[in-house]
Amino acid sequence: MSSKNDKDRKTLEGEVLGPEEQNEVFEELDEEFSGLASESDQTEEEQIEALETLLPTIGTSKDLAKTQQVKPHDPLYQYIKEISQYKLLERDEEERLIKQLTETGDIEAAKKLVVANLRLVVKIAMEYRNAYKNIMDLIQEGNIGLMKAVSKYNPEKGAKLSYYASWWIKSYILKFILDNFRLIKIGTTAEQKKLFYNLMREKERLMNQGIEPEHKLLSENLGVSEKAVKEMDLRLSSSGAEMSLDQKLGEDSGSASFLDTLPGSDIPIDDNLGHLESLEILEDQLKNFIEELKPRDKEIFKKRLLSEVPPSLQSIADDYGVSRERIRQIEARLIEKLKVYMSDYLG
Structure with missing residues (x-):
């Protein structure tokens, strides 16, 4: 990433900034808000699509994202409760702020657009929880991507801001996962690899049909042993505190849930990323990397970073x-x- 992006990340490092705490970051981005109407984003859009295609998308099940649980005092719960106080913008208000931003570079308009879309970042970050355990880190990166999207947005291209922002948010989250992942040996047998590539997809397919994805049924559908399904399911499961998007944000039963406050489902979370193809690309590059290592480094790498x-x-x-x-x-x-x-x- 550029030095500017590194500076943005350093500013946010260690915490997820709330809506009222992002002023410093916005001031640092102020220069990027000038001349937006004439700036072309084509190169950036192409880079986002390329990154999305190349990176692995382990554990992006939307159903899994809805099954997470947290305690009321958990930082994630508190953050969600805070940002849920901010209403989504009406279309005419959003268009007014966008026009104000693109024509004058108004930093206050940019802030309002970002704050109104913070829930979109959480929604997308939750879908990558299985790929990286610290959801707050993913939200942090997604917030940087959101701010970048607002600074780069050109309404004349026809795409809605939420649609355009979703790609920036996802690209920052995915890049962060790639930069920080710890290699885990999922398995070497054909059965294990088949499970790794297909288990989450099959579970989601069954749940979408209203069928409980029991281990026995999954083993029959995937043509592997029930024991292998149980082991891989456990291995891919998230650990630690979990968050339910259906969990109430208030104390009384009539309180709205975070799911109620999310933007509509018109934001496309690409279901055609090619899980297997992406993983194969990463695996090929990993093999090439290992082959270039000296014998001792190669052995240490395999033992420490590729062993279960x-x-x-x-x-x-x-x-x-x-x-x-x-x-x-x-x-x-x-x-x-x-x-x-x-x-x-x-690249």
């Missing part, structure tokens, strides 16, 4: 006759090297 149960640093250190700290340094260097390799590949 990685051996301890001390265990590997004993094997090579070096210190535990030396192995930790090698691991950190390999992770950073992989990030650079993947970033160069994605």
Whole structure:
């Protein structure tokens, strides 16, 4: 990413900024709001589509996103409750603010547009919860993408702001996942790979038909053992606090849920990203990366980053006759090297 984007991320690092706390970021972005009406976004749009196609989309089930649970004092719950106080803009009000922004670069208009779409970021981030456990980090990145979308939006191209913003939000979230993922060995057998690629998709298909996706039924439909289904289901399940989009935001039973406050379903969350194709692309690049490593680095990489149960640093250190700290340094260097390799590949 550019140094400007890095600065945006540094400003937000460590927390998800609430609607009233984003002034500093907006001031830093102020220069980007000038001359918007004449700026072309074609290159950025093409880059977003390319990134969306290349990145893995593990665990983007919308049904899973609706089954998360959190406690009232959880930061996610508090954040959702806060942003839900802000009403969605009426179409004429949104158009007025967009016109004001594109014609004059009015920073206050930009703020209002961003605040009104913060719920869209949460909606999209929840769909990637299985790919990255810290949902607040994903919301943070999505908020940066939303601000970028507002700064780049050109109404003359015909797309709604929410539609255009959804691609920026998703691209920032997906790029963040790619930059920060820890490689996990999903499995090496044909059965395990088949499950990894198809289990979530089959569960969603059954639930959409009103059928409970029991392990036995899933095993029959996918042609694998019931035991394998149970193991993979557990492996792909989210851990820690979970959030329900149907959970009430207030204390009384008549309170609205966060789901009630979300934008309509006219925001396309692309269902045709090609899960298998994306994963195969990533797998091919990973193989190429590993082949370029020196023998010792290759072995340490596989043991520490590709094993279901990685051996301890001390265990590997004993094997090579070096210190535990030396192995930790090698691991950190390999992770950073992989990030650079993947970033160069994605352009």
